[in-house]
Amino acid sequence: MSDRIDSFSRRKFLATTALGAVAATGSIAMPSVLRAQGAGVKLGVLHPVSGALSYSGQQGRLGAMLAIEEINAAGGIKALGGAKIDTILGDAQSTPDGGTAEVEKMNSAGVAAIVGGYASSICLAVSQAAARYDLPYVVDVGVADNIVTRGLKNTFRFGPGFGVIAKTALDNLVAINNQAGKPAKTVMIVHEDSLFGSGLAKLLNAQLPQQGFQILETIPHPTPTRDFNNVVLKIKAQNPDIVIPANYYNEYVLLARTMQQQQIKPKGIYSVLGGAASSYKFVKEFPEAAKYIMDCNHWFDPRNAQALALKKKVEEKGQFYTYEVYMNYSCVLLVADAIQRAASADRAKVTAALESSTFAGHVMPYAATKFVNGQNQGAAPVNTQVLDNDIKVILPPAFANAKPVFPMPA
Amino acid sequence: MKGIIPIAAVIGVLAAVPLVVQSNATLNFLVVTLLIALAGQGWNILGGYGGQYSFGHAAFFGTGAYASAILQVRYGVNAWIGFAAGIAAGATVGAIIGGLTFRSGLRGSYFALVTLAFAEVLRIVASVAPVTGAGVGTLIKLDLGAQAFQFQSRVVFYWVILTLVAVSLLIARLLERSRFGVWLIAVRENEDAAMALGVNATMVKFGAMVLSAAITAAAGCFYAQYFLFIDAGIAYGTWISIDALLTPIIGGVGTVFGPLLGALVVKSLGEGAKLVAGDAPGLDLVVYGIVLVLVIWFAPRGLIGAVVDARKWLLRRASRSVRETGHD
Amino acid sequence: MLSPTILIPAILNGLLTGAVYALVALGLTLIYGVLHIINFAHGALLSAALFATFFGYHAFGLDPYLAIFLLAPAFFALGYGLQRFVIGPASHGEDRNMLLVTLAIAVILENALLYVFRADTRTINLPYAFETIDFGFTFLAVPRVIGFGVVFVVALLLWLIMSWTDIGKAIRAVAKEKLGAELVGIDVAHVYAVTFGLGTACVAIAACLLIPTYYLNPQVGNAFVLIAFTIVVLGGMGSVPGALIGGLVIGVVESLSGLILGESLGQIGIFLIFIAVLLVRPSGLFGARA
Secondary structure (H helix, E strand, C coil): CHHHCCCCCHHHHHHCCHHHHHHHHCCCCCCHHHCCCCCCEEEEEEECCCCCCHHHHHHHHHHHHHHHHHHHHCCCEHHHCCECEEEEEEECCCCHHHHHHHHHHHHHHCCCEEEECCCHHHHHHHHHHHHCCCCCEEECCCCCHHHCCCCCCCEEECCCCHHHHHHHHHHHHHHHHHHCCCCCCEEEEEEECCHHHHHHHHHHHHHCHHHCCEEEEEEEECCCCCCCHHHHHHHHHHCCCEEEEECCHHHHHHHHHHHHHCCCCCCEEEEECCCCCCCHHHHHHCHHHHCCCEEEECCCCCCCHHHHHHHHHHHHCCCCCCHHHHHHHHHHHHHHHHHHHHCCCCHHHHHHHHHCCCCCCCCCCCCCCCEECCEECCCCCEEEEEECCEEEEEECCCCCCCCCCCCCCC | CCCHHHHHHHHHHHHHHHHHCCCHHHHHHHHHHHHHHHHHHHHHHHHHHCCCCCCCCHHHHHHHHHHHHHHHHHHCCCHHHHHHHHHHHHHHHHHHHHHHHHHCCCCHHHHHHHHHHHHHHHHHHHHHCHHHCHHHCEECCCCCEHHHCECCCHHHHHHHHHHHHHHHHHHHHHHHHCHHHHHHHHHHHCHHHHHHCCCCHHHHHHHHHHHHHHHHHHHHHHHHHHHCEECHHHHHCHHHHHHHHHHHHHHCCCCCCHHHHHHHHHHHHHHHHHHHHCCCCCHHHHHHHHHHHHHHHHCCCHHHHHHHHHHHHHHHHHHHHHHHHCCC | CCCHHHHHHHHHHHHHHHHHHHHHHHHHHHHHHHHCCCCCCHHHHHHHHHHHHHHHHHHHCCCHHHHHHHHHHHHHHHHHHHHHHHHHHHHCCCHHHHHHHHHHHHHHHHHHHHHHHCCCCECCCCCCCCCEEECCCCEEEHHHHHHHHHHHHHHHHHHHHHHHCHHHHHHHHHHHCHHHHHHCCCCHHHHHHHHHHHHHHHHHHHHHHHCCCCCECCCCCHHHHHHHHHHHHHHCCCCHHHHHHHHHHHHHHHHHHHHHHCHHHHHHHHHHHHHHHHHHCCCCCCCCCC
16 A cells, blocks of 8 residues: 555645745734835735635735745845835635725735736726726736726736637637647537636637537536536537536546546547646646646746746745746736836836836746736737646747647547 | 614714724725625524524525626616615515415424525526626626716715615614514514414514515625626625624624624624734634634623623622612 | 436436435434534535545555544544534524534634645545446446445444434434433433534545545535535435435436536526425425424
């Protein structure tokens, strides 16, 4: 029995507990009132670190904190005489009202800007609350299109919105299929039933047929779903060429495991914004089930040395290098750059600096930064595939470090 | 009426708060607290005075929120009319649930879990039905102006919710003084005995349910106007069902001020726990839970009950010392 | 779509899933039948048990099925202690206070787990977790079939305890007539605590059965609690056979309505059946008339 225990030592176990969390974020239970008073620039870092979204929230906070540490270690904001960034942490408690309450507190504390939110519903509430005070707010992940289409001058999103992601996913799927000689015709979509899953399914249902694909069935499911046996039964019965999953980590794990149990091997598994399809954690824990899975998702630039250095740092802390980490990292760097260029912590000036930002010091595989109505036009997802027990980028060619393997070898 | 004076006093003090407190963080905190107090007072009508514990008040909260939001977003209805319609919709759902459950004679924990089941059914339907926006939720357009029931200043929102809470306090007080209220309390104390005395228990419970639903639905409508975004988990989630029963029980069931006091205490506790526990995820909620247990331990009849007990204890001590020392 | 090749596996799946639900509900129905409270902390206890099983496997190499023999007594003790020293004294015997105290305990437990273990989803990879039994038209995962069997064993054990042991008779006495039981000298607080302990032990066993095919994080237990409540009431509060049969029924209902209505809307099937049954039989399938 003992040879089945992986190299999970007690040390590693502890690393993933609170002690590790404390070391990672550098914040012991210290009441907010005792925060360092200095001539620093205050930055609000707001994430759902408790409640249903706590894992993503904590990863997001980690990314933001690492960026702040690096900036402060390199001498702070030079244009403000080396002023350090003072972090004001906030817990959105995985609800919009929790997020709103934190915005109010951060505003009272005099922050120059707020980064974070994670979930679209939280981002919607936070951006509105911040707009009351013309407080610049940078969305870290939240993909809902309406976050940036409400005409709020204070809201910026560095990453891609849902529409761009869905379109890229579709285009890339067609490209991969064409490149392989069009072996795939039939598709089944398994999606979670909230914002991104439903929206994505709708788009795919409208556009896949136009590209010559036949959609056999679209299966929505709630989060959480306790059992995927019925879903997998349907997949087994209809035997699609490609399965398109769009769900969160836990459900993806269950789906993949169930598919393995029922010995289902389609020609390809093409995930969009998949919770686990481009997750190092998933690849590490389920190497067999993860092989050859493709994903169209947020990812870092694999040729960027800074991105790789950050990866190393995060893994040394015993955490996985997930998208929340590098997206928040980039957002904080973006805000710091804006403060530097504005040479001021004044909110209006920071907002103006963000509007005109062409920030290139990030770690994402984006085109040139340009904000239109708060949305970064250069933002885009990339396609990844799990190959050789690692996650490689297969599209677009500019960032790729591997060729797609499609269809999946038997 | 004599019973109105305490209500007027409390509301008066609360109304003056924005004149003294400038912090928007505090105002936001108070608005949310009053919102919960309103929902809790709704629960209190049925659960506190009527003894029928509902685990599914989210059904009314969410119906109010969705009805007013959908009318505004999809049909361009004026926000104030939408608000009224939301309350009516909530009351209707209350009538349906009440009608079905009370006629079947469901009581106690069975009743509680059936209400939970109804709330869950509504949540699931809302998460897939196109009219609610399904998974995407419903976003009310930001349109600051009185005609859209949205206000630039948080203070106005505060006074609006305070007015709603004041109305709910008056309703509770009137209930206590009315014959309907007497019947309701009789049903709570001993339903069979009440029926033997000629009280139509089913109709009384039904009426209480409709009233209860209307008040909680008002809280839902207000939530939609204040936060401008709802989805199935927010509108019909168990969080509001729990808050709606937690606050009256902590404050004191079957009392006029119980839900308000309970909401203030519970929400303040949440904030206090955050101060004590700092930024470590989850720790503040552990502190919150522990203090909650302690509050229940030492105030088993709610905080108002504890205050009443304390007064009695003090009076007894005073009268005892008079007796012991003779005339003094 | 509703051909036998899909229908029969769906029913089988429903039975296997329903068995685990039934085990969770068994604990809950015992607690309700005697203490007359809905135990809100049940889900958090399930999460805690899952973490305990996980820790047992990773730190000591303890196979989950063997862990049952360690964790069931351990969680019995935990449940006993909780009721005897926290819930009982804190609620002063008031039902509504017991409700709130168990609610508070749920908050404390879940967030303590979050604080100590973080929110990462964890799984364990057992060598036999992917072994399946081939039925021709479907594969049934071995751990789930084992789980099915164990649930029946546990239900039988509970029934034996209730019928033949002294403590079981005491429990039934307190459930039926608390005052009378006190008058004949039964220590009611002790009986309450034993019952809570038994309920918690059931949850620990359910965790060991779940972990090969499922995952864990601090909130995972919540997904089972609502269903467990539903089963308890459906089967009749306090009825062990009711919880068992109710669990299997709900499992099959969930599976079939998921098949027909889709996984999202299909969840409605559970609650609609629940409402329908209660409107017709207000004390549940096997419950005593209120």
